[in-house]
Every structure is written in C-alpha cells, then in structure tokens.
Amino acid sequence: MFTLLKISPHHSKRLSLHSPFTTTLAPSPSPSPSPPAASPTAIVSLILTSTNPQTLTQTLHSPTLPWTPQLVDQIIKRLWNHAYKALHFFTVLSYHPTYSHSLSSFDHAVDLAARLRDYKTVWTLVHRMKSLRLGPTPKTFAIIAERYASAGKADRAVKLFLSMHEHGCGQSLTSFNTILDVLCKEKKVEKAYNLFKIFRGKFKADVVSYNVIANGWCLVKRTGKALEILTEMVDTGLEPNLTTYNIMLKGYFRAGQIEEGWRFFLEMKKRKCEMDVVTYTTVVHGFGVVGEIKRARKVFDGMIKEAVLPSVATYNALIQVLCKKDSVENAVVLFEEMVRKGYVPNLTTYNVVIRGLCHAGEMERAMEFMGRMKDDECEPNVQTYNIMIRYFCDAGDVEKGLDLFEKMGTGDCLPNLDTYNILISAMFVRKKSDDLLVAGKLLIEMVDRGFMPRKFTLNRILNGLLLTGNQGLAKEILRLQSRCGRFPRQFKL
C-alpha cells in the first residue's frame, strides 16, 4: 500500500431518495384554441411520421410553437436513436425566423454527428457555433474527443486537445484531465500516461490527473501500475483523497484481487480514513460478484453502524448480486425492503430486478415489474426493453419480443443498436424463411437510423437470403454493403 496520508474531511453524498428526473413539460393552464400541441411527445411523433419535409418545416416554424432550449433538447434526446431525424429537426429549427439554438442543443447535434462519424458535419457545426459566438466550449471538445476515441481514433482525440486553442478555446488543467480521462476510459492508458508525462509540468498535474491515470491502470486490471503512479504522486507532495482510495479499492475487486481489496478496506478503516457510501458500495458489490454473499451482506449491514447510509446504488449493487449468485427471490425481498424504508427504486433497480426475473424464467413477473415502474416515476428505457426482448426470444417466444419492439417504434423509447442486434440474432433461431425477411428489413431499418451493423450480421443475413432465393432483398442489402466501409451517408445541413 502506498503511504496513506490524512484525508481531509469530506461529506458523504446525501442519500438520494428521489429520482432526479421530472421530464413533464409544464402544461399551459388554459388550453388555447387550436395551436399544434407543444408536448415533446406530440412533436416527436410528428417528426417520426412526417413524410413531407416542407410541411414539417412549416409546422415547426409555426409561431404558436413556443420553442425553448429545454424543449428542443428534450426532443433531440427522444430522437437520439434516430440520429438523422434528430439532426434534421435541429437543422429545420436553425432556420426558424425567430428562435435560435442554444449552446447545449449545438453540443447535442455535434454529439449526434460525431456518433455517425460524420466529422464534416461536426466541424460545420463547430464553425457555426463559433460564428454565433456560442462556443465551442471545453465541453464541446470533450464530446468530440470522446467520440473520436470510441471510434478507435485516440490519436485524433489527442490532436484535437492539442489544437483547442486554435478554435478559441484555451487549454487548462481541467481540459488536460478530461483528455486523459477520455483516453483511459477507452483503455488507452499507455497513451494517456505518455501524454501525462509530457504535459504534467506545463499544466501542473493535480490529484485529479493522478487519480485519472490510476483509474486507467485499474480499468485494465493493472493495480500494481496504479499503485506505482500514486506513490509517485505522494512523492511529489500531493495528497491522496477519498476518491483515490475508492479507485484503488474498486481496482482490486475488479482485478479479482478480493483479499487485497479487503485488506485495503481494513487498512483504510484502521487509519481512520474517511469512508463514504461509495467505499461501502464498492466492497458490497466486489464481494457479491465473486459469490461471497455473506461477506457482502455483512459489509452492507455494517455500514449503518459506521453511520454511512446505503444509497439506492448500494441497494442496486446488492440486489444485482443476489440475483446472480443467490436467488432472485431474495433479491425481490430486498427490493421490497428498500421500498419499505422509503427509498425510491430507480431505473437501474428495476432493470436489475427485471433481468433477474427474466433469467429465472419468470417472464410474467418481469412484465409486472415493468408495469410497476410508472409508480416510481421512471418509464422503461431502451435497456428495459432490450432485456425483455432478449429473454422472450431466448425462451422461444419471438412473437412477444417482436410485439415489444413494435411498441417501441410508436412510443417514446426508440430502439438502439443493441435492440436490432438482439432481434436480428433471434431471427436465426427458428428456421422460418419469413424470419430471414424480417431480419433483412430490420437490417435496412437500422442502417437507415444511423446504426452500423457488424460485418458478421450483414453477411449472415445476406447468405441466408441468397440461399433461400430472396434475391430482391439481398440486392438491396448488397447496395448497403458497398457503402459499409464508411458510415452510410453524410448528413445534409
């Protein structure tokens, strides 16, 4: 263990008993005669069903629509999994006679274009932001860098950071730490460490910089390297903080070094380090995932004695490991117990329980929990649907999976890449030739919505269609394949 120094007092995060999301748009008190409804839902479905761009533009430019940055952002968020539609909406509104986009809407648009790997559009947007004097800000650069890195272009992410100032956005210690973190999260810790060594003097690396690098090593399970860098930090006179310790602790458990993790935890306690709910949640989860349910429970029960209250995340951690390593019944018991104590389960809680029930073959009960989500003001999200669809398909109930998928198309939760992959795979378990056609249609639809199919998926469908004599659809997909080296199409701003 590196030299433990005193940690300055740190307030534990407050217990979060309420879901932070209240997405309802304030309804106008008295309904006016006949304006287009301003609810995000109505506008989103208008955009999704519209076939005539001109009419859509007219409607969106209608003076009765009270555009605000919040409303625009909400709509973009709802259209997130239909990136072209979302960008089209953004574009139409940029020609609005009186409304003009906010910085955050620009950032969302940049994020969408970058996800499509349409970098030309990204830079057009950046220049437009600049001419409107809205940005780009360090956040804009963080978004682009993250997308570069996740597209396997870590070097471009670094270059972007190095050229920020050329776009009128000064570098700082914060932006330095951000680029290091982006690289680390993509498991490019070596690259991050090299950058760190070059610039730590220039930017006056602080405890955050060191924590980011240590966490980077932990993410690739190199706890020894993490300790090394932290020792170096202490040698330069910087003191570790609670985050530092929590990073190391998580690192040990993630690397499967359970006893080292436990010893580290005991050492923290012995040296009277501040311990917070994150510390305890890490240990509860760490023990749980290796099946040490009793020890997980003991730590969970013990934290209250130390005057650290579990958070919803702590419950989620324990509920998840009970599902996996104990029984879903005990998980449900704990779920009810947390509710009794006044905690409000969040999306993660529900998704964890629903997955547990599905895994135990309890599809009916899983559906019940899904219906129960509304009571806690959380709607099922893509992950919820993906879980249900996957398990319905696995259980051979492909029809029910498709039913849920249909529901997503019309509702306010659009399918994402995973949804398509799950369904397309499911289309290959039965040997019905119709299924192959459905798979083909799904493939075309996903590309249309800005999702790249894997080569494997594409070839599998193509071969199937050719073998079963569906030349027409196969040809259509072949046309897609020819464009698959890059992203299907560039967005027209």
Added chain:
DNA sequence: GTAGGGTTAG
C-alpha cells in the same frame, strides 16, 4: 462534461 460506487454476456 475534471476523478470514485449500481444495468450488458460468457
């Protein structure tokens, strides 16, 4: 949107 805990499959 500067760092740490909870959802995803071995």
